[in-house]
Amino acid sequence: MTGLPLIALVGNPNAGKSALFNALTGARQKLGNYPGVTVERKAGRFSLSDGRPIELVDLPGTYSLNPASPDEQVTRDVILGKQAGERLPDALVVVVDASNLDNHLRFALELIALGLPTIVALNMVDLATRDGLELDANILSRELGVPVISTVAVRKRGLDHLRSELESMLDGGAGRVRPTGEQPDFEGLRKEARRIARAAVVRETPSRRMTAAVDRVLLHPVAGFLILLALLFVMFQAVFSWAAAPADLLEGWVTALGETITATLPPGVVHDFLLQGVIGGVGAVVVFLPQILILFFFILMLEATGYMARAAFLMDALMARVGLSGRAFIPLLSSFACAVPGIMATRTISDPKDRLTTILIAPLMTCSARLPVYGLIIAAFIPARSVGPGIGLQGLVLFLLYVSGIVGAMIAAWALRLTVTKGQSGGFLMEMPKYQWPRPQDIAIGLWQRAVIFLKRAGTIILLTNIILWVLASFPQAPAGVRQSEYSIAGRIAGGIHLLVEPIGFNRDISLALLPSMAAREVAVSAIATVYAIDAGDDEDALNRTLGERLQGRWSLATALAFLAWFVFAPQCISTIAVTRRETNGWKWPMFMMGYLFVLAYAAAGITYWAAVAAGLG
Amino acid sequence: MRLTDLPLRQPAYVDLIDWNALSASDGQRLREFGLCEGASVEALHHGGLLGRGPIACKVGRMTVAMRRSHAAAITVRTGPQEEDA
Numbered sequence: 001m002t003g004l005p006l007i008a009l010v011g012n013p014n015a016g017k018s019a020l021f022n023a024l025t026g027a028r029q030k031l032g033n034y035p036g037v038t039v040e041r042k043a044g045r046f047s048l049s050d051g052r053p054i055e056l057v058d059l060p061g062t063y064s065l066n067p068a069s070p071d072e073q074v075t076r077d078v079i080l081g082k083q084a085g086e087r088l089p090d091a092l093v094v095v096v097d098a099s100n101l102d103n104h105l106r107f108a109l110e111l112i113a114l115g116l117p118t119i120v121a122l123n124m125v126d127l128a129t130r131d132g133l134e135l136d137a138n139i140l141s142r143e144l145g146v147p148v149i150s151t152v153a154v155r156k157r158g159l160d161h162l163r164s165e166l167e168s169m170l171d172g173g174a175g176r177v178r179p180t181g182e183q184p185d186f187e188g189l190r191k192e193a194r195r196i197a198r199a200a201v202v203r204e205t206p207s208r209r210m211t212a213a214v215d216r217v218l219l220h221p222v223a224g225f226l227i228l229l230a231l232l233f234v235m236f237q238a239v240f241s242w243a244a245a246p247a248d249l250l251e252g253w254v255t256a257l258g259e260t261i262t263a264t265l266p267p268g269v270v271h272d273f274l275l276q277g278v279i280g281g282v283g284a285v286v287v288f289l290p291q292i293l294i295l296f297f298f299i300l301m302l303e304a305t306g307y308m309a310r311a312a313f314l315m316d317a318l319m320a321r322v323g324l325s326g327r328a329f330i331p332l333l334s335s336f337a338c339a340v341p342g343i344m345a346t347r348t349i350s351d352p353k354d355r356l357t358t359i360l361i362a363p364l365m366t367c368s369a370r371l372p373v374y375g376l377i378i379a380a381f382i383p384a385r386s387v388g389p390g391i392g393l394q395g396l397v398l399f400l401l402y403v404s405g406i407v408g409a410m411i412a413a414w415a416l417r418l419t420v421t422k423g424q425s426g427g428f429l430m431e432m433p434k435y436q437w438p439r440p441q442d443i444a445i446g447l448w449q450r451a452v453i454f455l456k457r458a459g460t461i462i463l464l465t466n467i468i469l470w471v472l473a474s475f476p477q478a479p480a481g482v483r484q485s486e487y488s489i490a491g492r493i494a495g496g497i498h499l500l501v502e503p504i505g506f507n508r509d510i511s512l513a514l515l516p517s518m519a520a521r522e523v524a525v526s527a528i529a530t531v532y533a534i535d536a537g538d539d540e541d542a543l544n545r546t547l548g549e550r551l552q553g554r555w556s557l558a559t560a561l562a563f564l565a566w567f568v569f570a571p572q573c574i575s576t577i578a579v580t581r582r583e584t585n586g587w588k589w590p591m592f593m594m595g596y597l598f599v600l601a602y603a604a605a606g607i608t609y610w611a612a613v614a615a616g617l618g
Numbered sequence: 619m620r621l622t623d624l625p626l627r628q629p630a631y632v633d634l635i636d637w638n639a640l641s642a643s644d645g646q647r648l649r650e651f652g653l654c655e656g657a658s659v660e661a662l663h664h665g666g667l668l669g670r671g672p673i674a675c676k677v678g679r680m681t682v683a684m685r686r687s688h689a690a691a692i693t694v695r696t697g698p699q700e701e702d703a
Contacts, residue, residue: 063647063650063651064646064650066646068643068646068647099679100678100679100680101679102652102678102679103650103651103652103678103679103680186649187654190649190652190654211681212662215662215663215674215681216663219662219663219665219674220663221664221665221666221667221671222667225667309683312683313663313665313671313672313674313683314665314671316665316666316671316672316683316685317665317666317667317670317671317672318666320671320685326672326683350643427641427644427684427685427687427688428672428683428684428685429644429647429648429651429682429683429684429685429688430682430683430684431651431680431681431682431683432674432681432682432683
């Protein structure tokens with residue numbers, strides 16, 4: 001916690017708060033959590049024109065101070081000075097959408113009445129103008145009794161004005177309305193907001209509304225649905241095809257780093273440890289950074305353009321069949337990137353049983369941590385040939401793996417809804433934001449944050465698991481003629497696991513990788529890479545072969561396919577289990593989740609293996 | 619007529635909302651979306667491949683999506699809008 005003046009950004013969802021936050025703070029942002037709740041705390045710094053630093057916190061968007069979900073609760077508590085881990089803000093910047101004043105002013109009035117120094121940012125005035133709406137900020141300011149500044153956050157317009165107004169406000173100037181002590185009633189606020197909104201409109205001409213026109217296509221019952229499917233398909237194809245070049249580049253760097261170590265360090269334990277445990281393991285995971293960023297790029301774009309709410313609308317009827325709401329589609333789609341933010345995003349679902357069901361099936365969405373595993377196996381075992389115009393076989397297999405996860409999740413949701421989360425389903429009520437072009441900087445900031453999180457994971461949890469694995473797999477030293485990966489401690493533990501998984505076609509390599517990859521799925525790749533590096537020892541030929549080539553020599557196609565099927569379902573991620581425990585307040589649901597997912601994984605891998613062997617692929 | 623029966627893209631306004639047919643939290647959310655007696659509404663899209671999905675409608679200057687069960691609680695009237703709402 002700092003002693004800087006704290007300013008909170010508040011407003012309705014879709015008022016452009018986050019864009020304003022990014023425009024003011026740039027890359028100087030810090031993501032954290034409020035203690036006790038999993039709501040993300042997004043804070044950053046910026047300077048006033050006289051250079052004074054200010055801390056800015058971006059609060060979750062909400063429609064009123066009457067919270068309907070956990071994240072709206074945080075907004076309310078921060079503003080009232082009741083939130084643990086946050087001091088009472090010194091001032092509020094209330095962000096309102098210029099083209100939706102009737103609605104947003106009602107909340108603004110509620111906030112102004114609290115008596116904190118307040119500035120209203122009349123945001124997205126350009127879009128209002130596009131819709132034929134001309135507003136007078138001075139009239140608004142007079143009626144509201146606080147400064148009103150026109151902004152276009154995405155074009156950085158009005159920011160200097162906002163800064164100088166904040167400056168005079170913090171110096172004890174305007175912006176404070178004496179609290180009346182009365183709790184304003186909803187109906188009164190609504191009428192007042194409507195009166196002020198009408199007073200502020202200088203001119204209103206009906207004009208072509210881009211959003212309505214686009215929605216006619218994108219929300220069309222048939223065309224809209226096909227477009228959604230096509231978008232998802234393109235997304236998954238891109239993950240493979242766009243990432244190839246940057247992944248090769250990274251791979252080259254990792255190899256070069258390994259060669260440098262070989263050239264500079266004398267042979268011995270340190271050399272082996274760095275080469276096999278660190279470079280071999282972590283390097284094998286880091287090369288998947290491009291694919292993960294491409295996936296996040298699509299998800300960030302879908303969110304920033306306003307399309308995500310349309311996807312939820314299109315999916316609601318389908319989701320309702322398995323007892324979920326269309327709203328669950330958003331956390332589930334985020335879970336394709338990572339189940340942790342996906343599970344955290346379920347807090348926007350107000351119905352507790354809807355929310356629990358969504359949490360329990362979120363790990364079935366193919367997260368980006370599976371990509372290294374899928375990527376490695378597909379590249380090694382599925383030929384890179386075309387099966388149609390623009391459709392590669394590898395991309396198609398990847399798409400099928402994603403589909404398996406989705407179908408599995410839908411069946412699981414249906415079954416859960418009939419049993420453990422039985423009960424009336426909640427509704428689906430959602431605002432459809434206007435479409436807009438995302439600002440490249442906003443997307444870049446989002447990608448940067450995700451890249452940092454991924455590399456931190458690689459540098460901490462994955463590295464640590466790999467070091468432990470390397471030690472266990474390197475000692476005791478195997479006598480000549482015996483494979484090190486079987487003789488070592490890790491090899492003996494794997495031998496035990498092997499008994500369990502042999503029926504579903506898993507070999508000893510996989511058995512060895514399963515336990516460490518409980519920490520994180522990518523570890524399966526780094527673990528296999530480390531073990532092969534240890535087994536190869538100083539054998540130049542073996543070292544020069546890629547991991548994929550080595551797999552081809554040791555695994556049958558049936559085993560590879562069973563391994564893929566296992567990873568569609570297996571709950572191998574400590575972070576997901578931890579966030580589930582936090583979100584459900586106990587161990588009951590994370591334990592249940594692990595249990596049912598392992599059963600599914602075992603069955604899926606088994607069926608895949610036996611079917612493949614029967615088809616002559618064993 | 620009910621909002622579920624309102625033809626697409628025909629401007630109307632809310633005549634009556636049966637708040638008792640809605641849960642307290644759904645009712646509150648609808649109010650926050652600006653739905654109240656007298657508000658202007660226009661049905662824009664029916665979701666779902668078989669037309670049993672949610673309804674997207676314009677309420678004032680906002681587009682909101684709701685399930686048919688919510689829309690069924692809202693009675694609308696077409697014609698010129700009352701000014702005092």
